[in-house]
Amino acid sequence: MTFVSVRNIFQSYGDRPILERVNLDVAEGEFVSIVGASGCGKSTFLRLLLAEERPVKGEIRIDGNPPAVEPGRERGVVFQRYSVFPHMTVRENIVAGESFERASGRFFGAERRAALARADAVLARIGLSHVAGQYPATLSGGMQQRLAIGQALAARPRILLLDEPFGALDPGTRLQMHDFLMELRAETGMTVFMVTHDLSEGFKLGDRVLVFDKTRWDADYPDRYGATVTYDFDARDGGMPFQHLLDQFPGLAPEFPLSALPGSAVRDHQGPEAAPTGPRL
Numbered sequence: 001m002t003f004v005s006v007r008n009i010f011q012s013y014g015d016r017p018i019l020e021r022v023n024l025d026v027a028e029g030e031f032v033s034i035v036g037a038s039g040c041g042k043s044t045f046l047r048l049l050l051a052e053e054r055p056v057k058g059e060i061r062i063d064g065n066p067p068a069v070e071p072g073r074e075r076g077v078v079f080q081r082y083s084v085f086p087h088m089t090v091r092e093n094i095v096a097g098e099s100f101e102r103a104s105g106r107f108f109g110a111e112r113r114a115a116l117a118r119a120d121a122v123l124a125r126i127g128l129s130h131v132a133g134q135y136p137a138t139l140s141g142g143m144q145q146r147l148a149i150g151q152a153l154a155a156r157p158r159i160l161l162l163d164e165p166f167g168a169l170d171p172g173t174r175l176q177m178h179d180f181l182m183e184l185r186a187e188t189g190m191t192v193f194m195v196t197h198d199l200s201e202g203f204k205l206g207d208r209v210l211v212f213d214k215t216r217w218d219a220d221y222p223d224r225y226g227a228t229v230t231y232d233f234d235a236r237d238g239g240m241p242f243q244h245l246l247d248q249f250p251g252l253a254p255e256f257p258l259s260a261l262p263g264s265a266v267r268d269h270q271g272p273e274a275a276p277t278g279p280r281l
């Protein structure tokens with residue numbers, strides 16, 4: 001059953017189209033990876049889901065309703081660069097994440113004690129209990145990003161939006177974060193949209209991998225057309241057979257023509273006029 005529905009979305013900045021004819025149905029609990037060339041509108045799409053922007057045309061529905069303008073309860077978001085508060089301790093950061101309107105200082109008495117107890121439960125879940133009283137600057141990059149995810153989860157959102165969340169981390173920490181995110185996802189059943197530049201990460205973590213690209217090009221006016229979803233790959237089972245191919249041919253991604261993969265389910269999002277030529281990542 002559809003949880004997030006995106007219908008014929010167009011978005012432009014000034015007279016410059018960024019997205020066009022984006023259609024999508026996502027079930028609750030699905031993990032959707034989003035890849036595409038730099039500047040093609042992936043973050044713009046996340047901002048539309050967050051209701052930070054309104055589309056020029058089209059409609060987004062979350063559980064049948066337009067996305068609420070206030071962040072927090074329904075959707076949590078994590079960016080590439082650590083979005084935690086540097087002047088608050090790790091525990092206070094989690095408390096602050098519970099509600100954007102109610103920073104930690106707004107909790108008093110029993111309410112504050114309850115909020116701190118909930119924060120401690122989140123910290124235990126993300127493995128940061130031992131640094132609860134420290135400031136973010138004293139943590140490693142991976143720990144800070146775990147804190148950012150914990151902060152987003154403190155409000156118990158049904159949807160987690162991740163914009164290149166592991167892009168700034170070293171490869172080892174990145175792998176640890178993959179395990180961490182998969183565990184959290186299994187525990188919470190949340191729906192995830194993750195923008196990544198790492199194709200194999202997208203296939204490893206996602207149930208689906210969406211490729212954003214332009215289907216129409218004007219060589220004289222490269223900004224004339226917007227991007228849309230050109231591929232929607234079934235990536236369950238760890239992105240097999242994509243991962244097997246990567247193992248066999250290291251260095252294959254990202255130029256490999258994804259459409260040639262055996263067993264990849266490519267769903268049609270644009271209708272008969274669209275003629276995707278393969279992602280340029």
Ligand SMILES: Nc1ncnc2c1ncn2[C@@H]1O[C@H](COP(=O)(O)OP(=O)(O)OP(=O)(O)O)[C@@H](O)[C@H]1O
Nearest residue numbers: 013014018036037038039040041042043044045195
């Ligand atoms: N508020 C804005 N006003 C005008 N142009 C914008 C605005 N936000 C984004 N853009 C432009 O829209 C295009 C799409 O930006 P967006 O950040 O969505 O791309 P992206 O696919 O996420 O890129 P990257 O992979 O590099 O992060 C870019 O050319 C960007 O400069």
